[in-house]
Amino acid sequence: MARNSNPAGGRPRARAAAQYTIYNVTEPAELMEFLMKKMAGVSRTRVKALLSNRVVLVNNNIQTQYNFPLTPGMKVQISKDRNKHEFRHPMLKILYEDAYLIVVEKKEGLLSVATEKQKERTAQHILNEYVKRQHRNNRVFVVHRLDRETSGIMMYAKDEKTQHTLRDNWHDIVYDRRYVTIVTGDMEKDQGKVESWLTDRKLYVSSSPVDDGGKFSVTHYHTIKRANGFSLVELQLETGRKNQIRVHMQTLGHPVVGDERYGCEVNPLGRLALHAFKLCFYHPVTGERMEFETPYPAPFKTLMLRK
Structure with missing residues (x-):
């Protein structure tokens, strides 16, 4: 990716490697208000659509949180190539992603982390391949695990500092x-x-x-x-x-x-x-309450129907 040649200015570069429009953050702001100000005339609905379509990045990490706090020196990117940031996998679904963590729902039969015998068919490997599409040095860090045959919600950190914060303060955060x-x-x-x-x-x-x-x-x-x-x-x-x-x-x-x-x-x-x-926790960086819940699996309900 080309370097930003206008670090002090607030104007967007028209193109960065023909893939991004880039905005430099010069003062504290929430992501929604920042984008509405920089993208003059854009509606809140449009900004939310950009976030939900996973085409907004902050410092090379996809951000879907509308009130994500920006600080001076950060770089906000709007991707022109939507396909690059799509995530589709039959065993894994991303529920939420920002610069610090990814919350996913995995299906039964998928390992959470790599083992000596199985390194590639794991949620960790799948997510590593995904975040490396954004930047080759990106990777995910294990916070907790689900058994291979257990389905459901779990999260990974996107940097070691966030991983350590979550692990060391798990009972206070979750x-x-x-x-x-x-x-x-x-x-x-x-x-x-x-x-x-x-x-x-x-x-x-x-x-x-x-x-x-x-x-x-x-x-x-x-x-x-x-x-x-x-x-x-x-x-x-x-x-x-x-x-x-x-x-x-x-x-x-x-x-x-x-x-x-x-x-x-x-x-x-x-x-x-x-x-x-269900997984509810305080965001390890912003402190925001994060709550994720999925329905009971349909086969569970079917088995419990009275005959």
């Missing part, structure tokens, strides 16, 4: 994280919580009701519906350990449907019946 599952049998209680110490044994995670050196773990649950020998359950994590929900449901005597590893002998859905449907 204020609501919920899953939905279908378990075998009729849950005895409408609501409750499971507490135990979990230990990763590599092939499986063991649970102990007393401190055996494992990690203390807490899962809150609420039974939504009982039907056809199954229960639809909503879960809220107080801690986020490996396989925590799956192990805790087994502890209650109601393993997750499709979870052979933790005691389920039936798989009517052909998948693990676990979906991360």
Whole structure:
């Protein structure tokens, strides 16, 4: 990309490598008001359309947040090549993106991060390939994970500082994280919580009701519906350990449907019946409340229809 030859001025360059119109930020402003001022006569609706179409970049990173705070020295780019910034993948959907993080919904069967055996068929690799289309040095950084067979919402950081902020302050930043599952049998209680110490044994995670050196773990649950020998359950994590929900449901005597590893002998859905449907957090840079929610998977609802 060509260097900006007018760092002090507020006028846009007509073209940058024939791909962008570039505006230099000289004073603090929110992205919406900045664009409306620079693009004289443009409507709020048009600016929102540009943001939702993912053609607005701030410092080479796609920005979809209309009130994103700009500071002097930043560079706002309007892409002329919309196809370059489109993201389409059958296993992954981008729910939100800005200069600091990406929130996605992944399908079951996709690894969250690369492993020694699987480096390319992962959400991390797919997103790395995507952000490198914006700039060859871009990459995503892992913040948390979902099991391969668990679907739902998760996020990645776009720089190490944001990654460390999220990881080091996870319990202060993330204020609501919920899953939905279908378990075998009729849950005895409408609501409750499971507490135990979990230990990763590599092939499986063991649970102990007393401190055996494992990690203390807490899962809150609420039974939504009982039907056809199954229960639809909503879960809220107080801690986020490996396989925590799956192990805790087994502890209650109601393993997750499709979870052979933790005691389920039936798989009517052909998948693990676990979906991360809600993620709420304070933006690690702006402090804004960010709330993302997806519907319960349609097959979950179908299985719970009374016969």
